[in-house]
Amino acid sequence: MQYISTRGGMQPASFSDILIGGLAPDGGLVIPEAYPRVSGRELNEWRQSSYRELAHAIISRFVTDIPPADLRRLIDKTYTAKIFRSADITPVKPLLDGVWLLGLSNGPTLAFKDIAMQLLGNLFEYVLARSGDYLNILGATSGDTGSSAEYAMLGKRNIQIFMLSPYQKMSPFQTAQMFSLQEPNIFNIAIRGVFDDCQDIVKAVSNDADFKARYHIGTVNSINWARVVAQVVYYFKGYLAVTQDSSQEVSFAVPSGNFGNICAGHIARQMGLPIRRLILATNENNVLDEFFRTGVYRVRPAEQVVKTSSPSMDISKASNFERFIYDAVDRDPAVVRELWRQVDEQGYFDLAATDYFRTIGRFGFVSGSSSHRDRMETIRRIYRETGAIVDTHTADGLKVGLEYREQGVPLICQETALPAKFEESIEAALGRRPDRPPGYDDIEQHSQRFVVMEADAAAVKDYITRLGQV
Numbered sequence: 001m002q003y004i005s006t007r008g009g010m011q012p013a014s015f016s017d018i019l020i021g022g023l024a025p026d027g028g029l030v031i032p033e034a035y036p037r038v039s040g041r042e043l044n045e046w047r048q049s050s051y052r053e054l055a056h057a058i059i060s061r062f063v064t065d066i067p068p069a070d071l072r073r074l075i076d077k078t079y080t081a082k083i084f085r086s087a088d089i090t091p092v093k094p095l096l097d098g099v100w101l102l103g104l105s106n107g108p109t110l111a112f113k114d115i116a117m118q119l120l121g122n123l124f125e126y127v128l129a130r131s132g133d134y135l136n137i138l139g140a141t142s143g144d145t146g147s148s149a150e151y152a153m154l155g156k157r158n159i160q161i162f163m164l165s166p167y168q169k170m171s172p173f174q175t176a177q178m179f180s181l182q183e184p185n186i187f188n189i190a191i192r193g194v195f196d197d198c199q200d201i202v203k204a205v206s207n208d209a210d211f212k213a214r215y216h217i218g219t220v221n222s223i224n225w226a227r228v229v230a231q232v233v234y235y236f237k238g239y240l241a242v243t244q245d246s247s248q249e250v251s252f253a254v255p256s257g258n259f260g261n262i263c264a265g266h267i268a269r270q271m272g273l274p275i276r277r278l279i280l281a282t283n284e285n286n287v288l289d290e291f292f293r294t295g296v297y298r299v300r301p302a303e304q305v306v307k308t309s310s311p312s313m314d315i316s317k318a319s320n321f322e323r324f325i326y327d328a329v330d331r332d333p334a335v336v337r338e339l340w341r342q343v344d345e346q347g348y349f350d351l352a353a354t355d356y357f358r359t360i361g362r363f364g365f366v367s368g369s370s371s372h373r374d375r376m377e378t379i380r381r382i383y384r385e386t387g388a389i390v391d392t393h394t395a396d397g398l399k400v401g402l403e404y405r406e407q408g409v410p411l412i413c414q415e416t417a418l419p420a421k422f423e424e425s426i427e428a429a430l431g432r433r434p435d436r437p438p439g440y441d442d443i444e445q446h447s448q449r450f451v452v453m454e455a456d457a458a459a460v461k462d463y464i465t466r467l468g469q470v
């Protein structure tokens, strides 16, 4: 399997070559030359497979330059009942009639990002050991991604992680999750400022090509291809859990922000998984819902991004969307280049009048959005009707998913975070706090390890120079 760029300007490369990089050299995103196909017979054969076996069967088609036995070992080490608190890794529970909840948030940080990030940590460590290299990962977080990345890189050899977060602006739970980590390769840097200040510092440091090369600076953001591949697995797992035979179709409801999760669903469908609909749910930041309804993809300036009660979906642009558009324009890199030139110059592109958009239905997407009120009502309704408590992001997915529910087609709604992560919103909806999983009860009392810095890229560089691996 070789990888190319959505903008056509990259020599085909192997998985290990593209694993650690971010954008392709031409500014596009990396994508397989072609998607592997899975037959109905193979699907049926996978019905008895464990999560690990299934993960190996799927991921090995995308990762052809790591010996199968090594890949198997990395996967086996990642997807354990101990790390994901369930032998199923992504357990499926019946919720309402014909509606299932696919639990993706039982990893260490209680959100679905752990599923991909935990594998990424092991893949990074393996590939760095093989090449004798090391990495100083620099990131900015407002909560979810940063903690997931830190837990994935804990104690990994030849990797240090420097995570910037806005000082005293994360919830006490999120802060404790990150700052209580004591491993010497984790560096929490609390910046006096807001999340955008943190992100600006990461950009400034990354734009200093000399510094970046000299200190082996890397990132783990949501455009990382390996993260997308790891997420393909649970679409298969969810499908197999609710069907008896590979002639059946299911639909998935996916709470979406950067289009990383649902991009994996798109790929699973392109591989031949019988997905009827990919139901994309946004919150008030409805960039993607707008596209699927109108054909216009319009990014929002930072000041137009609304702060919502499903904060991990508060986005101004959907960084993985270019991967889908590449397929939607029949894999023509010249068209992709032109569309993103328009985004850069005028802030949007409009496919409404094109055949690409007229035939977009062939990809199975439908969409909707959810407001604060919708998600509060959905949390209450699900609690009333089933006794289950769902988090705010999951509630956005359920709200839109239920609008598209069809008789006779199982609807799999993804649980992308546990409610314990967003206690304040649950309390606002239900008047009670959700239970925390074992081990998280007194997390705020654990001793914390972090430094506080001004919003100053030079100070952060200096810190990496002193403490990074060089």
Ligand SMILES: *Cc1c(COP(=O)(O)O)cnc(C)c1O
Pocket (backbone or CB within 6 Å): 111, 112, 113, 144, 222, 255, 256, 257, 258, 259, 260, 261, 262, 312, 313, 393, 394, 416, 417
């Ligand atoms: C990141 C995140 C999302 C959005 O996923 P994308 O891959 O960005 O579309 C949804 N829910 C939760 C809880 C998240 O952390």
